[in-house]
Amino acid sequence: MKVLIVDDEEHVREGIEFSITWEKFGVKERLLADNGVEALDLIRLHHPAVVFCDMKMPVMNGIELLEKIREEKFNTQVIVISGYSDFEFTRAAIKANGIDYILKPIRRKELEEAMQRAVDAWNKLEDGKQAEARLGAIARKADALLEEEKLVMLAKGDRSSINVVKKMFGRIGLPESSLNIVMILPKNRLDIVSNRFMMDDQLFFFAINNIVLDAMGKDRPYYLCRLDEYQWMLVTAVQGKDLAFYLNRVRRAWKDTLGLEVLAGECKQLYALENISEGVGEARKELLNSNVFSGRPEAPDDAGAEEAGMKNYLLLLKNAIETGNKHLVSEIVSSYADSLCAAGVLPLKELQLCSMEANLMLGRLIAKQKETLPILYLPLWISDLNEWKKMLVQQLWILMESMSKQPSPVMEELKKSATICMRILRKRFR
Numbered sequence: 001m002k003v004l005i006v007d008d009e010e011h012v013r014e015g016i017e018f019s020i021t022w023e024k025f026g027v028k029e030r031l032l033a034d035n036g037v038e039a040l041d042l043i044r045l046h047h048p049a050v051v052f053c054d055m056k057m058p059v060m061n062g063i064e065l066l067e068k069i070r071e072e073k074f075n076t077q078v079i080v081i082s083g084y085s086d087f088e089f090t091r092a093a094i095k096a097n098g099i100d101y102i103l104k105p106i107r108r109k110e111l112e113e114a115m116q117r118a119v120d121a122w123n124k125l126e127d128g129k130q131a132e133a134r135l136g137a138i139a140r141k142a143d144a145l146l147e148e149e150k151l152v153m154l155a156k157g158d159r160s161s162i163n164v165v166k167k168m169f170g171r172i173g174l175p176e177s178s179l180n181i182v183m184i185l186p187k188n189r190l191d192i193v194s195n196r197f198m199m200d201d202q203l204f205f206f207a208i209n210n211i212v213l214d215a216m217g218k219d220r221p222y223y224l225c226r227l228d229e230y231q232w233m234l235v236t237a238v239q240g241k242d243l244a245f246y247l248n249r250v251r252r253a254w255k256d257t258l259g260l261e262v263l264a265g266e267c268k269q270l271y272a273l274e275n276i277s278e279g280v281g282e283a284r285k286e287l288l289n290s291n292v293f294s295g296r297p298e299a300p301d302d303a304g305a306e307e308a309g310m311k312n313y314l315l316l317l318k319n320a321i322e323t324g325n326k327h328l329v330s331e332i333v334s335s336y337a338d339s340l341c342a343a344g345v346l347p348l349k350e351l352q353l354c355s356m357e358a359n360l361m362l363g364r365l366i367a368k369q370k371e372t373l374p375i376l377y378l379p380l381w382i383s384d385l386n387e388w389k390k391m392l393v394q395q396l397w398i399l400m401e402s403m404s405k406q407p408s409p410v411m412e413e414l415k416k417s418a419t420i421c422m423r424i425l426r427k428r429f430r
Contacts, residue, residue, distance in 0.1 A: 001119070002046050004031040006039040012104070016052050016081070019108045023118050027405050036060025040068050048076055049122040050115065055082040070345035075125050077118035081106065095135070117171070136358065148225045148354035155225075155233055157277040167275065173221035175237050177272040178187065181279030182234040182247060183287050185348075189230070189263040200314050207258065215253045216246055230381035233280060239270065263290045263348065263383045290350040292385055293341070314361055321365065321400055337389045351388065358392055365399060374402060 003022070007013050013032050022030065031046060033039035037060045043051065051069070062080065069076055083104040099113035147168045150161035166176060174372075189204075197204040205226065212224055238246055244393035247264060254260040265286030271279040273279040313336045320328040340346050340354075355378040362376045376395040382388045 001050075001122075002029045002031060002048040003027050004033065004042055004046070004048040005052045006033045006036070006062075007035045008053075008057045009054075010034070010055065010104075015106060016111065019106065019111050020115055021112070027117055034296040034358070036062065036065035036068075040064055043069065043076060043258045044072075044076055047074065050077045050079065050118045052079050052081055055080065073116045075122070075129065077122045079114045079118055080331065086213050091200070106148070121360070145240060151225050151233075151235075151276075153225065154273075155227060155276050155280050163291055164276055168268045169273065172223065174223060174235065174289060175186070178239070178270045179273065179279070180236050180239060180270060181267045181276060181283050182236070182241055182243075183265045183280060183283035184232040184234060184385040185230060185287060185381055186232065188387065189260070190387055190390075192258055192260055208254065208260070211253045211257055212250050220246065227280075228379070229383070230383070231376070233283075235276070261384075263287055263292075265290065270288070286353070288347065290347055290348050290383075291342065292346040292351055292383055299348060311357065317361065317396070318365070321396060321403070324400055324403075326397055326400060329400070330393050333389055333393050333396070337385055340385060346385070347348060348383055351385070353381070355380050355382065362399065365403075369403060374398065 005013050005016050007016075013034070017030060017032075027049075029046075031042050031048060033042055035057045035256075039051070039053070040060070042048070049160075052316065053062050053065060057065075062082070065079075066078060080101045082101070099268065100110075101116065102110055102114060120376050150164045151168070151423075153161045154165050163262050169176060181272065187315060193199055193201055193204045197207070209224055212222065216222055220236065220238050222234060222238075224232060226232055234247075236243065236246075241268070247266070251262060251264070254262065263282040265288075267279045267282045269282070313332055320332055340351075361378045366376065376399055378388065378391055378395065382391065
């Protein structure tokens with residue numbers, strides 16, 4: 001806390017400075033001025049909590065200083081010190097929210113009592129400002145989430161929110177037509193959120209957005225939102241070669257700063273705001289042909305088709321699940337993922353087919369149970385094979401723990417059969 005003492009008489013400034021035990025009020029710095037102009041400069045620079053102010057001063061007197069404090073709305077508590085009991089001075093102190101009006105000669109007790117009242121008032125105002133700032137931050141965050149949700153609704157084809165989105169675009173400088181839509185899939189999001197952001201997904205996306213702002217620049221407005229945890233949509237009016245340049249710049253910045261890798265699908269034409277959902281569909285088609293391993297969208301239509309099917313592994317997984325062998329389940333999934341890697345090219349659409357087959361298997365196994373089990377599934381827009389593998393193993397383990405079946409002679413036979421099949425598969429993919 002800082003205090004400013006303003007008086008044109010040095011002995012008065014020193015008298016006030018030495019009359020108060022500043023430490024008990026939490027005052028760490030005392031500032032001195034001998035006229036109103038100098039005092040106003042110090043107030044603007046340091047924002048003291050309390051100002052002891054004389055009324056009769058050269059250059060700028062106390063009345064003028066208090067008017068400036070009131071006009072500029074400083075959260076400063078004023079204690080007027082004067083040798084004149086003029087009502088004009090009292091009125092000036094009241095207008096400036098003065099705490100006290102003390103006549104010279106000054107008594108120590110009066111100074112400390114006035115100081116205590118000033119500190120109490122300042123603390124109350126500061127607490128109120130902090131609470132107001134917190135509430136304001138919460139309100140702004142809620143508004144931002146609501147705006148994002150409205151844009152997500154529009155991206156899904158619900159035009160009921162278009163007026164809200166129009167206002168939002170107008171505020172950030174985006175036009176209502178000639179918009180480019182880019183769909184972005186973060187590949188290693190879970191690892192980064194876990195290792196660098198302590199599982200705080202909101203903080204992670206805040207960092208992602210700041211990096212985009214830095215890479216795009218303030219003169220190229222954009223909006224980046226999450227359609228879900230795996231699909232991000234970037235809306236911008238940047239076109240042609242400029243879009244390719246800035247998109248590559250954003251991707252490099254994400255990679256260099258956070259280690260984040262992404263797949264991106266760009267539209268080949270521009271869209272009006274009300275047709276954003278069509279742009280999302282076109283961008284998704286581009287994404288589906290992207291190679292999971294390289295991010296290039298030129299993967300052949302038949303690439304990975306033979307290896308991608310999970311049907312040859314489903315029976316092995318079912319047997320391993322029913323025997324309760326978690327290690328075997330992990331080995332089967334890892335072996336399957338290795339077979340996909342061996343192909344060198346895996347279109348995202350083929351990985352989605354794998355996810356669909358895995359989800360179908362999970363659904364059937366859950367449906368066979370008499371008791372209600374948790375709903376388990378793989379998100380379709382996972383674009384990182386390692387994350388896909390980890391999540392599938394995790395879901396299968398959760399299912400196995402929920403089933404909690406005891407081993408039986410039949411299960412032991414199934415386990416032996418599964419082990420033999422695994423040996424054959426290992427030889428095949430060596």
